Structure formats: C-alpha cells, structure tokens
Amino acid sequence: xxxxxxxxxxxxxxxxxxxxxxxxxxxxxxxxxxxxxxxxxxxxxxxxxxxxxxxxxxxxxxxxxxxxxxxxxxxxxxxxxxxxxxxxxxxxxxxxxxxxxxxxxxxxxxxxxxxxxxxxxxxxxxxxxxxxxxxxxxxxxxxxxxxxxxxxxxxxxxxxxxxxxxxxxxxxxxxxxxxxxxxxxxxxxxxxxxxxxxxxxxxxxxxxxxxxxxxxxxxxxxxxxxxxxxxxxxxxxxxxxxxxxxxxxxxxxxxxxxxxxxxxxxxxxxxxxxxxxxxxxxxxxxxxxxxxxxxx
Amino acid sequence: xxxxxxxxxxxxxxxxxxxxxxxxxxxxxxxxxxxxxxxxxxxxxxxxxxxxxxxxxxxxxxxxxxxxxxxxxxxxxxxxxxxxxxxxxxxxxxxxxxxxxxxxxxxxxxxxxxxxxxxxxxxxxxxxxxxxxxxxxxxxxxxxxxxxxxxxxxxxxxxxxxxxxxxxxxxxxxxxxxxxxxxxxxxxxxxxxxxxxxxxxxxxxxxxxxxxxxxxxxxxxxxxxxxxxxxxxxxxxxxxxxxxxxxxxxxxxxxxxxxxxxxxxxxxxxxxxxxxxxxxxxxxxxxxxxxxxxxxxxxxxxxxxxxxxxxxxxxxxxxxxxxx
Numbered sequence: 001x002x003x004x005x006x007x008x009x010x011x012x013x014x015x016x017x018x019x020x021x022x023x024x025x026x027x028x029x030x031x032x033x034x035x036x037x038x039x040x041x042x043x044x045x046x047x048x049x050x051x052x053x054x055x056x057x058x059x060x061x062x063x064x065x066x067x068x069x070x071x072x073x074x075x076x077x078x079x080x081x082x083x084x085x086x087x088x089x090x091x092x093x094x095x096x097x098x099x100x101x102x103x104x105x106x107x108x109x110x111x112x113x114x115x116x117x118x119x120x121x122x123x124x125x126x127x128x129x130x131x132x133x134x135x136x137x138x139x140x141x142x143x144x145x146x147x148x149x150x151x152x153x154x155x156x157x158x159x160x161x162x163x164x165x166x167x168x169x170x171x172x173x174x175x176x177x178x179x180x181x182x183x184x185x186x187x188x189x190x191x192x193x194x195x196x197x198x199x200x201x202x203x204x205x206x207x208x209x210x211x212x213x214x215x216x217x218x219x220x221x222x223x224x225x226x227x228x229x230x231x232x233x234x235x236x237x238x239x240x241x242x243x244x245x246x247x248x249x250x251x252x253x254x255x256x257x258x259x260x261x262x263x264x265x266x267x268x269x270x271x272x273x274x275x276x277x278x279x280x281x282x283x284x285x286x287x288x289x290x291x292x293x294x295x296x
Numbered sequence: 297x298x299x300x301x302x303x304x305x306x307x308x309x310x311x312x313x314x315x316x317x318x319x320x321x322x323x324x325x326x327x328x329x330x331x332x333x334x335x336x337x338x339x340x341x342x343x344x345x346x347x348x349x350x351x352x353x354x355x356x357x358x359x360x361x362x363x364x365x366x367x368x369x370x371x372x373x374x375x376x377x378x379x380x381x382x383x384x385x386x387x388x389x390x391x392x393x394x395x396x397x398x399x400x401x402x403x404x405x406x407x408x409x410x411x412x413x414x415x416x417x418x419x420x421x422x423x424x425x426x427x428x429x430x431x432x433x434x435x436x437x438x439x440x441x442x443x444x445x446x447x448x449x450x451x452x453x454x455x456x457x458x459x460x461x462x463x464x465x466x467x468x469x470x471x472x473x474x475x476x477x478x479x480x481x482x483x484x485x486x487x488x489x490x491x492x493x494x495x496x497x498x499x500x501x502x503x504x505x506x507x508x509x510x511x512x513x514x515x516x517x518x519x520x521x522x523x524x525x526x527x528x529x530x531x532x533x534x535x536x537x538x539x540x541x542x543x544x545x546x547x548x549x550x551x552x553x554x555x556x557x558x559x560x561x562x563x564x565x566x567x568x569x570x571x572x573x574x575x576x577x578x579x580x581x582x583x584x585x586x587x588x589x590x591x592x593x594x595x596x597x598x599x600x601x602x603x604x605x606x607x608x609x610x611x612x613x614x615x616x617x618x619x620x
Contacts, residue, residue: 036413085598092359093601095416096553099361100594103546107587227542231424234417242414267433274425281406281418 003143006136008260014149016256017156018219021211022229023236023248024163025204031180031243032200035083036091038098041230042105043205047071047212048221049109052120060123063213071209075202083201084194102226110223118221122148152214159210160249163203167245176200180243235277241290250288307482311561312475319467323460330576333459334531339571340466341527342551346563347477348520349548354558355481356513357493358408359416361545362423365403366518368540369426370396370525375444375535376437383448385457389526396522397515399426404514409507420542427540440537447533462531469527473520477560480516489513521548550593556605565604 026040047067055063082101086094121127129144136143167173179186179193186193219225236255240247255273262269280287319340326336345367352358374392381387407418430438438444450457457465480486488509491499500506529535538544547570555566570589577585596603 036417082598089601090357091412092353092357092416093597095359095413096549096597097594099546099549100590100597103550103590104587104594107584107590111584111587231421231542235421238414238417238421270428270432271425274421277418277421278406285410 003139003141006132006139007143007145008263009257010145010149010153011263012257012260013253014153014218014256015259016253017153018211018215018229019232019236019255020160020249020252021156021207021215022233023240023252024160024245025207026233027237027240027243027245027248028163028207029201029204030237031245032176032197033079033083033087035086035094036098037083037204038095038230039078039101039105040098040205040208041226041228041233042102043071043074043208043226044212044215044229045109045221045223045226046074046105047209048120048216048219048225049113049118049212050209051213051216052118052221055120055123060126067213068206068209071212072202072206075205076198078205079198079201084198102230106223106226113223115223120217120221122217126151148217152218155210155214159207163207164245166203172196172199232273235273237287239277239280239287241287244287244289244291247287247289254288308475308478311478312471315474315561316467316471319470320464322467323463329572331572332575335571335575337463337466337531338528339568340463340470341524341531342548342567342571343564344466344470344473344527345521345524345548346552346555346567347474347560348517348524349552350557350560350563351477351480351489351520352513352517353549353552354560354563355486355493356489356510356517358412358510358514359549360419360514360517361416361542361549362403362419362421363518363521363548364540364542364544365419365423365426366396366400366521367525367528367544367548368430369399370522371529371535371539372430372438372444374526374529375447375533378447378450378529378533379444383451385450385452385530388450389523389530392526392529393519393522396518396525400515400518401511404511404518408510408514420545423540423542423545427537427542430537430540438535438537443537444535447529447535450530450533457530462527466527466531469523473523474560474564477520481560485509485512550589554593554596554603556603559605562603562605569604 022040022044025043026037029035029037029040050067050070051063054066058066078101082097083094086097126148128147130147130150131142131144133139133141133143167177175186175191175193175196179197183193219229232255236248236251239255240249240251255276258272258276259269262272322336323333327333345363349360349363352360370392373395374388377388377391378385403419403422407415407422410418431440435441452461452465455461481489488499488504491504492506492510492513496506525539528539551566551570552563553566554569555564556562573589574585577588581588600606602609
C-alpha cells in the first residue's frame with residue numbers, strides 16, 4: 001500500500017516535472033512581455049530533436065550543455081527579430097505569428113526527420129533502475145524506479161529553484177519583477193527594460209530547451225509532440241493563474257499527481273486535466289495563485 | 297434601421313449573385329485549372345466554414361483555436377445519425393448542426409468570459425479535450441483512431457447524395473449561408489459584434505449585455521462550422537478523428553488570415569486558395585507543402601495583416617489611384 005502510493009506520487013512528480021518547465025517559460029514570457037507564445041511547445045520539441053542529434057554525435061554531456069545554450073540564443077533571436085515587432089500589434093496577431101512559427105518548426109522537423117518517433121536513448125549513467133528500497137527505509141520489499149525519470153524530476157526541481165533564485169536574489173531579477181508589475185514606471189526611471197525582457201524571453205525558451213533535452217527520452221520525439229505538451233502547459237498556466245510563477249509550479253505538480261492517481265481509470269485519466277481546468281474556471285477564474293484583476 | 301427598403305436589399309443582390317454564379321458554374325471550368333471532381337465540393341464546404349469563422353475572428357475579434365470541436369461534433373453526430381437512425385440526410389444534418397450549437401453554448405460559457413488571449417488558449421484546450429474523448433473514452437461510439445466507418449450512402453429521400461448532387465446541395469446551402477452572413481454583418485446585431493471588437497468595456501458601460509452578444513456571435517460561428525461538418529460527411533460518408541483535431545482548427549485559422557479577415561470574401565478566397573494549393577503543391581513539393589504554407593502564413597501575418605484582400609487593395613490603389 002505504502003509502496004504503490006509512493007510510486008504514484010513519484011510518477012506524478014515526474015509528469016509534473018516536464019509540465020513545470022514548459023509552463024514556467026510560458027508564464028514568465030506572458031508575465032513580463034504580455035505575449036502568449038504558441039511556439040513554446042515547438043521549442044520543447046526542437047530541443048528534443050537537437051538532443052537526439054547532438055547526443056548521438058558528441059555525447060550526452062555535450063548535449064546537456066549545448067542544447068539549452070542553443071535554445072537561449074534562438075530565444076534571443078526570436079524576440080529581437082520577430083516578437084519585438086508585435087508588441088504594438090493586437091494580441092491576436094501575436095498569437096497568430098507564434099502559431100505560424102510553431103507550424104513552420106513542426107513541418108520543417110517533419111520534412112527533415114520524417115513523421116516517425118526517433119529513438120532517444122538515455123546515457124549509460126542514467127539508464128537502468130534505481131533500487132529505492134535500499135535508500136528509503138519506510139518502503140517494504142522491493143521498490144524500483146527508472147533512474148532517468150528520477151533524474152528528470154531532479155533536474156526540473158533544480159531548474160525551478162535556480163529560476164526563483166535568479167528572480168528573487170539578483171539585481172536582474174529585481175528589475176524583471178518590477179517590470180512585471182509596472183513596466184511603464186520602470187521606463188520612466190530610465191531602465192532599459194526591453195533589453196532585459198529579451199533576456200527573459202530567451203530564459204523562458206531555454207527552460208523549455210532543458211525540458212526537451214531531458215524529457216525527450218521519457219516522452220516521445222516526433223513532430224506532434226510540441227502540441228501534445230503545449231495544450232496541458234496552457235492549462236497549467238490557466239489553473240495556476242496567468243503570469244504567476246508559483247502558481248505554475250503548484251498547478252504542474254497538481255496535474256501530474258492527478259494524472260498519476262487516476263491512471264487506473266483510463267476514461268478519467270485522459271480528461272482529468274480538463275476537468276480540473278473547468279472547475280477552476282467556474283469557481284476561481286483567476287487561477288489558484290493568480291493576482292486579482294489579471295486576466296480575470 | 298429595420299425598415300427594409302429596396303436599396304438595403306440591393307446591396308446584397310450583386311455580391312451574392314456573383315458568388316452563386318461562380319460556384320454554380322464551377323464544375324464547368326474547374327477541371328481546366330487542374331482541379332479534380334470532388335475538390336470543388338470540398339472548397340464549397342470549407343468556404344462555409346471560413347465565412348462563419350470570419351464572423352467570429354474578423355468581426356468580433358475573437359481568435360478561436362478550437363473550431364474543429366464544432367466541425368467535428370457535427371460530423372460525428374451526422375455520421376452516427378446516418379448509421380443508426382436513417383440514411384436520410386435531413387434529420388442527420390439538423391441533428392449535427394444542433395449538436396454543434398449545444399457544444400458551442402457549453403464551451404462558450406467556459407471560454408468567453410475572459411479576454412481574447414484566454415479565449416484562444418481555452419478553445420484550443422477544450423477542442424483537444426473533445427479530440428481526446430473521441431479517441432479514448434468514447435471510442436466505442438466513434439471508432440477511435442480508425443474513425444467512424446461503414447456509413448450508408450446518404451440519401452435525400454430517393455436521391456443518392458453523390459457527385460454533382462452533393463455539390464449542388466453544398467452550393468445551395470453556401471449561397472444561403474453567405475447571404476445570411478452578409479445580413480448579420482450589417483444588422484444591428486453585427487454592429488454589436490464589431491463594437492465588441494473595438495471596445496467591449498465602453499459597450500458594457502452603455503448598458504449592453506456584452507456577454508450575451510459574445511455568446512450569440514460564438515454560437516452563430518459554431519453553427520457555420522456545424523453546417524460545414526455535416527456537409528463533409530454527406531459528401532464523403534466517413535468521419536475521420538482528425539475532424540476533431542487542432543490541425544483542422546489551425547487550417548481554418550490559416551485560410552482566413554491568408555485571405556484577409558473581416559471581409560467575408562477574404563476567408564473564402566483563402567479557403568479556395570489553400571485547398572487548391574494543397575492539390576497542386578503537394579504534387580510538386582510532397583510533404584513539404586505544409587511547410588511552404590506555414591511560411592506563406594507567417595509572411596502574411598508579419599507583412600500583410602490584411603491578407604490577399606489587402607494585397608488586392610494595395611495593387612488597385614497603386615495602378616488606379618485612390619484607395620477604395
């Protein structure tokens with residue numbers, strides 16, 4: 001009994017670990033720039049493909065460093081070259097252009113790599129199973145869990161912590177948080193907010209990149225996977241509260257756990273995330289931790 | 297406003313007649329430009345879908361990424377009616393559209409209360425919810441991944457709905473739907489929709505129940521999607537699970553924007569262009585045609601937000617002087 005509950009919690013955390021990385025980026029970009037990035041799932045997918053290619057060519061250690069770095073640069077280019085020109089245009093145009101980008105990335109990957117799922121093997125040090133009963137005394141008997149899934153969860157938690165530290169304890173973070181609250185005031189104070197927001201955008205894309213390179217082996221690497229993750233991530237952002245980072249974290253793990261615990265009833269597991277979203281929309285439209293008045 | 301004078305109706309006669317003329321004669325000339333029989337029917341069906349979508353996006357300013365939900369709901373209900381009730385298309389068609397309207401009432405209640413961004417995200421999500429329901433929970437009814445197969449040949453009483461019969465039925469319905477859309481746009485109700493796009497807050501302050509108008513606009517748009525979905529099944533008696541998927545929602549977004557939203561005829565041009573382009577370009581480019589379409593779409597969103605219609609206006613202004 002203890003074992004199965006423990007494993008379900010672990011699976012829930014692992015599912016939430018990928019959602020949290022994608023939705024944190026979404027929420028960060030929305031909170032600072034007011035842009036809903038429909039291409040965010042495509043960025044996750046691109047990172048997974050890059051992970052497959054780079055880890056096969058130069059090894060996993062290189063891929064872990066290089067893929068997020070590439071995604072960071074892509075994010076900068078995307079913001080400076082494309083998104084920036086859309087700040088003054090209607091919201092529908094922002095959505096349309098990021099949606100177009102998502103289609104282009106997806107179709108380009110499909111055209112180059114084909115529509116099939118690419119094999120994405122985990123590295124030697126991350127393969128196999130971890131014998132959890134040897135470390136955790138409260139479990140009885142034999143309890144094993146795939147090592148890579150534990151690593152994904154761990155990486156995700158470290159990334160979340162690092163992002164919060166960046167925003168909470170650095171001057172850069174202070175300025176960004178102030179910008180989220182009142183960008184106009186900050187401009188009056190003579191702070192170059194647009195440069196910092198470009199970096200924020202790039203950080204958001206980079207986090208999706210971390211999710212892609214680590215999450216790829218757990219999920220799938222095919223041209224449809226971007227949209228498969230974008231939809232739940234949107235719901236995470238809605239449930240947690242638009243633009244609220246702690247809300248995104250809370251909602252991701254809530255959804256991960258809900259999917260994990262309802263897995264025995266497939267009819268429910270497929271739609272549980274939507275049901276939670278409906279309940280939230282009806283009874284708490286601003287989301288679990290959303291600020292009053294924001295997108296209500 | 298509502299006193300009908302002859303002038304008021306005349307405004308519609310010319311465009312609707314041109315529309316009717318083009319589509320009624322289409323089977324005669326369509327093969328000259330490389331279209332195959334059947335593609336013309338598909339174009340007419342998508343034109344209906346796109347016109348309804350334009351009422352929502354172009355006039356009310358709400359960008360839905362879940363219109364496949366209504367197209368698909370209607371398609372499945374039409375298919376199930378043909379399969380289990382009667383092969384007569386009349387009850388199937390009306391139940392299909394009715395189902396789409398009811399679905400729109402439910403989804404509209406959940407999604408329309410928030411701003412435009414929220415609406416786009418949530419329509420995408422609820423569309424995917426129905427897609428996943430069709431593929432998993434409801435698969436005993438819908439046939440899951442394989443789609444709903446084994447439908448009988450749809451009949452209009454004693455008339456088999458095949459080939460030209462379907463085509464002219466679709467054109468007949470399209471002419472009515474186009475005429476209705478034109479009337480809606482110029483009615484006081486249509487004015488309210490435009491006011492929602494321009495400034496919903498101000499509209500609210502003037503004492504208008506904005507939420508009700510938004511829901512009405514959304515439901516009307518969904519009804520157009522429902523009509524298109526039902527006709528698609530009458531044209532080709534097979535319900536694919538893709539009819540519920542976001543790809544289909546994305547397609548109607550792309551064709552409307554490429555053609556030029558807020559004009560009614562722009563999205564029609566977009567629909568015709570996209571299906572024709574798919575037919576021609578997929579031969580030359582293979583699977584990459586979608587990539588090319590995506591690039592065209594991005595180009596238009598970035599540089600030419602008014603789509604083909606704006607391009608046409610610009611060309612006209614340059615060569616004949618004076619913008620229209």
